[in-house]
Amino acid sequence: MLLLLLLQASAAQPDIGLRATVDARSVRIEKKGEAELTMSASPDGGSQVKVEAPEADGARTLRDVHVTVDAEARIADPSSEGGDTKEEDETPSPN
8 A cells, every 4th residue: 555655656756857946136138039948858758847937028128037947857667658678779689
C-alpha cells in the first residue's frame, strides 16, 4: 500500500522543474519582438512552461516589473513507447 502511494506521488512531480521570480525597478525594451521559453525532455512525457509578465503595450520602459516563470518537464518511460530501445550505435551480437 505504501508503494502504491509513493508511485502516485512521484507521478505527479516533474522530473525537471524550474521556478524563477524576478523583480525589477525598471526594464528598458530596446527592440520589438517576441520572446519564447520552452522546456523539453527526451523522450518527452509532457512539458510545460508558464510565464507571468506584464504586457509592454508599446511602452519602451516598464516600471516595477514582476515576472514569474514556472517550467517543468517529464521524461517518458522508454519502455512505454513500444519501439526498440537499443542504441543506434550498438553493434549487434553475432549468432
